[in-house]
Amino acid sequence: MKITVIFVQLIYSMLSIEKTDKIKMELRQLKYFIKAAELQNFTEAAKKLLITQSTLSQQIKQIEDELGILLFERTGKRLFITEAGLEFLPFAKQTVENAQKGIQRIRDLQGIKTGTLKIGITYSLSFGLSNIIQQFLKKYPDIHLEVVNNTAHDLQQMLVQHEIDFALSLKLPNMNPNIEMTTLFEVPLCAVVNDIHPFANATKISVKEVAKQTVILPSKGLSARSCIDDIMEESGTYIKPHLEINDVNILLQIIENSPYVTILAQTTIERRKKLRAIPIIEQKKNLTAALLTLKGEYQKAAAKAFMEIYKEEFFLHNLVN
Template identity: 40%
Template sequence: MELRQLKYFLRAKELLNFTAAASELHISQSTLSQQIKQLEIELSTPLFERIGKRIKLTEAGELFHDYALKSVTSANNGFQMLRDLNNMETGELKIGVTFALRQVIATTVKQFLALYPKILVHIVYGTSEELLQKLDNFELDFILSFEEFEKNNSHQYQPLFDSPMVLIGSPESDLKNVKKIRVKDIENLPLALPAKGFSTRKYIDDVFKNKNLNLNISIEVNDIPMLLDLVKTGKYYTILAKTTIQDYDSIIAVPIIQPPLMRKGMIISVKDIYEKRAVSEFYKIIDQYTNSPSPVS
């Protein structure tokens, strides 16, 4: 049973004339008659009674009409939905974001919705580990995160920007007169750091381990705003990517050198899957944002 056969049946039912129906459908009468006959063969029952040149619905035809109409209407609605989807008149976008990139997503989502207000955007925050699991379960369209330490062959990585790692303290701390700081000079400072599971924490741990240095950790927190509130007390320092703190005041951020520490912001998605238009349009916006003059550095 084909959709066109249902359309032919419905038009013939409305006009009760194969010649007129064929004319409106821009097909020959023989084609119309043949297609309806094939439909009747498949259904194992006649839908029309042929009385000379006149036709009328059989009882089966009357009963079948409602189902045919629902099928054609549903298909037309589906076609319209897909047209709307391609025209960004409907649809949804599911984005996973690490806490460190909240400012990036806040700015770009506002720009996206200003252009495409009918798209429903879902934003899920989490650690890189949590978000990658959701991505692999197809619960997210893509992730905004920092570069993974061990890349997965099933993932696709799109670099966005580089963000230096900085030591952060309060304006009243000893950092107020410091322009740069070496990694080894951080060893004895009282630190409040992201909890284990955050990619930033793993990065920090690896850097200090490779330099045979220890971390003087006083507090571990899984919430960046709380981490910065602790820093503002003047009792603790923290280490984050500069991107993370670009919308915070009342703190001092000093670049870390020897070695210089740098994180790479990425879009991570699953390889070889269909990229819907909402995703590709969002990629354009975030690429434009991250490549504008120093938005995230």
């Protein structure tokens, strides 16, 4: 009942403002409110927004004055979003998102000239990424490109929260229903060793043979690890890792300079001359590399252009379907 009363009060306040034609709320202020609501800390929010805390406080107060209701409660040094603030938050987010989409469509009509493109990618699919980025920036020098390397699970969350425009990821068993997946190519899991390891020239290897070695595995939560666990279960062989690590780059550096063994997607070691990938006998199906986008969302022309360059790079290595 209390939430309903506050919601009615909030809507009434907004309607009253419209009738008096005094609303002056700006997108900038909505962005400030959203960040403050996410962090519930004016000091941290101001740092993220690159403004002073006093400026943020003034802008939030302006919004509250226009709405005629408090969006935050301040108790000493602590900050809490009110129930009215929680009701207003999704509308503020939707307004900012719609404005950004509208701006992007106009930019696309004018050609790929300016704007920002945010991409998420798993380490397993970042082979050739530096070359792809260089090609893209050379062709579209005024596009601001942001690339985030993360786990497949975290990339899905970032996509749903509109923190990235699309993701290049290995498919997970449980995909978010709001995400659309376009299959790019299949990737086998392989045992990975350095070029002087006794297994370096092997054409195939069993899970039992791997289990007898000193093994380093990617941490649980990484997409490759889920597939490794499936193979262990299907083969009835448990591999006890001596080390688990969530940074694949560090993992590969260790393998390059030690007699250890790991299991990773084959694409992970492309262009690493000191490493060898050995097919695993018990593997019944490959990993699926995919383009992840939000269902029903408009795709930026810049995103489509980046994907064309990405596909060309992988096509050269006979990976893309």
